[in-house]
Amino acid sequence: MSNRFDENNDYEELVLLPGKYNDEHGSRHSKDSVVSFRHIIASCAAFSVSFAVTLLFFMVIIAPTQIQDLSVIPLEIDAYEGDSYVLGPPTESFRDNLRDDVKYITSWLNSGWTNDVMTLGNLIYLAMLTERVPILPRFLPTHVGGDQPYIPFSEVFDIPRLSRTLRMPILEWDQVKDLNSTTVDELGCWAVWPTIAYNDNTPPRGSRNIPALKLGRRLFDVDHSAQLTVPDISYTVAPSWVKLAPPSGAHGSLWSFARLSFPEGRAEAMGRPPIPSPQNQVSLPPDDHLLCYDYLYFASADRPFEWERDYSPAWRFVGKHMHWNGALQKLADDYVERALGVEDNGPTPPYIAVHARRGDFSVHCKDRPIDECLPTLSVIARHVAEVQEELLERKGINVTRVLMASDEQDPGWWAEVRDFGWSWVDYAAEGTVEKYGKWYPVLLDAVLLSGGAGFIGTEHSTFSFVALRRVQYWNDGAVRTMKISRPGADDH
Numbered sequence: 001m002s003n004r005f006d007e008n009n010d011y012e013e014l015v016l017l018p019g020k021y022n023d024e025h026g027s028r029h030s031k032d033s034v035v036s037f038r039h040i041i042a043s044c045a046a047f048s049v050s051f052a053v054t055l056l057f058f059m060v061i062i063a064p065t066q067i068q069d070l071s072v073i074p075l076e077i078d079a080y081e082g083d084s085y086v087l088g089p090p091t092e093s094f095r096d097n098l099r100d101d102v103k104y105i106t107s108w109l110n111s112g113w114t115n116d117v118m119t120l121g122n123l124i125y126l127a128m129l130t131e132r133v134p135i136l137p138r139f140l141p142t143h144v145g146g147d148q149p150y151i152p153f154s155e156v157f158d159i160p161r162l163s164r165t166l167r168m169p170i171l172e173w174d175q176v177k178d179l180n181s182t183t184v185d186e187l188g189c190w191a192v193w194p195t196i197a198y199n200d201n202t203p204p205r206g207s208r209n210i211p212a213l214k215l216g217r218r219l220f221d222v223d224h225s226a227q228l229t230v231p232d233i234s235y236t237v238a239p240s241w242v243k244l245a246p247p248s249g250a251h252g253s254l255w256s257f258a259r260l261s262f263p264e265g266r267a268e269a270m271g272r273p274p275i276p277s278p279q280n281q282v283s284l285p286p287d288d289h290l291l292c293y294d295y296l297y298f299a300s301a302d303r304p305f306e307w308e309r310d311y312s313p314a315w316r317f318v319g320k321h322m323h324w325n326g327a328l329q330k331l332a333d334d335y336v337e338r339a340l341g342v343e344d345n346g347p348t349p350p351y352i353a354v355h356a357r358r359g360d361f362s363v364h365c366k367d368r369p370i371d372e373c374l375p376t377l378s379v380i381a382r383h384v385a386e387v388q389e390e391l392l393e394r395k396g397i398n399v400t401r402v403l404m405a406s407d408e409q410d411p412g413w414w415a416e417v418r419d420f421g422w423s424w425v426d427y428a429a430e431g432t433v434e435k436y437g438k439w440y441p442v443l444l445d446a447v448l449l450s451g452g453a454g455f456i457g458t459e460h461s462t463f464s465f466v467a468l469r470r471v472q473y474w475n476d477g478a479v480r481t482m483k484i485s486r487p488g489a490d491d492h
Contacts, residue, residue: 080160080163080164080167080168080169080170081160081163081169082133082159082163082169082170082171082172082175083175084169085099085102085133085169085171086098086099086171086175086176087099090174090175090176090177090178090179090181091176091177091178091181092177092178092181092182092183093177093181093183093185094173094176094177094185094213094290095185095289095290097176097177098176098289098290102133103130103131103132103133103288103289103291104132104133104134104135104171104289104290104291105123105126105127105130105132105133105134105135105261105290105291105292106123106134106135106136106137106173106290106291106292107119107123107137107292107293107294107295107296108137108205108207108209108210108294108295109137109139109140109207109208109209110140110205110206110207110208110295110297111142111297112142112143112462113139113142113143113144113442114446114462114463114466115297115462116139116140116142116297117139117322117466118297118307118314118319118462118466119295119296119297120136120153121307121314121315121318121319121322122254122296122297122299122314123136123296124136124162124166124170124318125254125313125314125317125318126254126257126258126296126299127168128166128168128317128318129254129255129258129261130258130261130262130291132261132291133168133169133170133171134170134171135171135172135173135176135290136152136153136170136171136172136173137172137173137207137209137212137213138150138151138152138153138172138173138174138209138212139151139152139153139156140207140208140209141438141439143442144438144439144442145438148437148438148439149437149439150208150209150212151439152172152174153172154172154325155325155328156324156325156328156443157322157323157324157325158323158324158325158326159172161321161323162321162322162323165321166317166318166321173209173213177213179212179213184215184232184279184280185213185215186232186234186277186280186282186284187215187233187234187284187287187290187292188233188234188235188236188274188284188285188286188287189204189233189234189235189236189286189287189292189293189294190235190236190238190257190260190269190286190291190292190293190294191204191205191235191236191237191238191275191293191294192238192242192252192257192293192294192295192296192299193205193294193295193298194237194238195237195238195239195240195242195243195252196242196243196244196250196251196252196298197250198249198250204233204235204237204275204294204295205294205295207294207295210232210233215232215233232277232278232279232280233277233292233294234274234275234276234277234282234283234284234285235274235275235294236269236270236272236273236274236275236285236286237272237275238252238257238260238269239268239269239271239272241256242256242257242259242260243256244300244303244304249298249304250298250304251298251299251300251303251304251305252298252299252300253299253300253301254299254300254301254313254314255301257293257296257299260286260291261291266286266288270285274286299314300312300314301313301314307319307462307465307466307469308465310469310472315469319466319469320469320470320473320474324447324450328443328444328447329447331436331440331444332444332447332448332451333348333451335425335430335444335448336348336351336403336425336448336451338425338430339403339423339424339425339426340401340403340423341423349399349400349401350391350397350399350401350452350453351399351401351402351403351423351451351452351453352384352387352388352399352401352402352403352452352453352454352455352456353403353405353448353449353450353451353452353454353455353456353467353471354380354383354384354402354403354404354405354406354422354455354456354457355405355406355445355449355455355456355457355458355461355463355464355467356374356375356380356404356405356406356408356458356482357406357407357458357461357463357464358370358374358406358407358408358413359407359408359409360407373484374458374484375458375482375483375484377413377416377417377420379482380456380482381420383456383480383482384402384456386478386480387399387454387455387456387478387479387480388400388454390454390478391453391454391477391478394478395453395476397453399453399454401423402420402421402422402423403422403423403424403425403448403452404417404422404423404424405424405425405445405448405449406424425444425445425448427440427441427444432444445463446463446466446467449467449470449471450467450470450471450474450475451471451475452471452475452477453471453475453477453478454471454477454478454479454480455467455468455471455472455477455478455479455480456479456480456481456482457479457480457481457482458481458482458484459481459482459483459484460484464481465481468481
């Protein structure tokens with residue numbers, strides 16, 4: 001683990017003290033010794049100046065590029081290569097592939113895709129705090145259909161780039177355990193969800209990652225209409241001090257979660273006995289070699305839903321460095337060029353990206369007509385004009401292209417979008433699902449939204465505000481958020 005993080009080196013301070021010469025009277029320096037000492041000092045000073053000039057000459061004249069590029073010297077890729085932190089190819093049991101001299105950390109997913117992205121951002125940040133190697137589970141097809149495959153983090157994000165930037169290795173479960181394994185591993189984990197949830201007697205949070213990794217099993221509910229995940233994990237419920245200070249709602253403290261990783265915090269937290277695992281009925285304390293938590297979405301450093309804030313440490317230290325997989329980025333660029341009518345090999349013009357979430361957000365309308373609580377196209381047009389004005393004033397860019405992404409199904413609404421002169425990617429006409437699967441309209445929307453010179457998103461949508469942060473940090477873009485829920489909410 002010594003090459004994961006730079007340790008503070010201790011340097012001894014070497015102080016040259018002039019030697020004292022005691023003459024026969026034992027109290028005075030001789031004149032010769034003083035002169036000799038002055039000669040030594042003068043010689044050292046001359047040598048130091050000469051050495052400094054020579055060194056400066058070499059650095060500036062002979063090797064100027066080294067100085068100019070000092071801030072962009074590439075890190076050693078091998079030092080953070082994930083495969084170096086397992087013993088070999090994926091094994092039947094995950095334990096057979098973990099190095100004894102490395103500590104690991106993992107968690108599971110159980111939300112929509114963007115929430116799961118944020119969960120893994122929290123996991124990686126927690127790995128930084130605890131100096132462990134994170135093992136990332138696959139994304140679940142929560143919003144794209146249960147018949148779709150679970151996809152690895154690396155199909156979406158550039159792990160080598162992220163590892164080099166963070167100077168830490170990042171593993172995926174695919175590298176640790178064989179996905180075709182039939183071995184059910186026993187594991188003890190921390191259950192934080194029962195402690196931070198709104199309701200008492202809440203069980204540990206389940207996840208479809210668990211049976212997929214043969215860490216549990218899947219059952220049908222009473223009427224066989226849905227599958228339930230039953231983790232065969234022995235959970236220990238975390239103590240109340242992991243909750244974020246009130247009023248926090250159902251949120252836990254990232255630093256309190258980290259505290260569970262260290263010997264003193266672990267000892268303080270072991271007040272309750274482990275819950276026996278459902279399948280093998282084993283009671284195991286939380287594993288120290290592979291530290292695990294049932295759920296990390298509701299985790300913050302200061303206040304709930306912190307990813308919405310520009311100071312969010314999980315965003316600042318992890319999320320903003322989670323850049324797209326190169327193949328996915330290239331595919332999205334091709335879609336954007338076709339949507340904007342860019343000729344082959346022509347430059348892609350700057351555009352303003354808009355995410356108008358409508359379909360499932362109609363729940364915010366309650367008894368009101370949808371246009372009284374969700375932004376109308378005229379409201380969106382006002383925001384577009386504001387972003388255009390800011391980009392022109394602040395960056396001197398005249399942006400006329402607008403690229404819309406929305407889950408709206410009404411053809412009449414899309415016809416009005418066209419009347420405004422705006423564009424969008426028509427995934428049905430492109431045959432995207434047939435070519436790449438149901439995941440890709442969601443993934444491509446996320447990428448193309450992040451490429452805007454400006455961005456306009458929908459309040460309360462995690463898909464929107466993560467896209468907003470990407471445009472803000474990656475592109476120095478002009479951004480806005482459209483208010484929802486009540487008539488005139490976005491008037492200004």
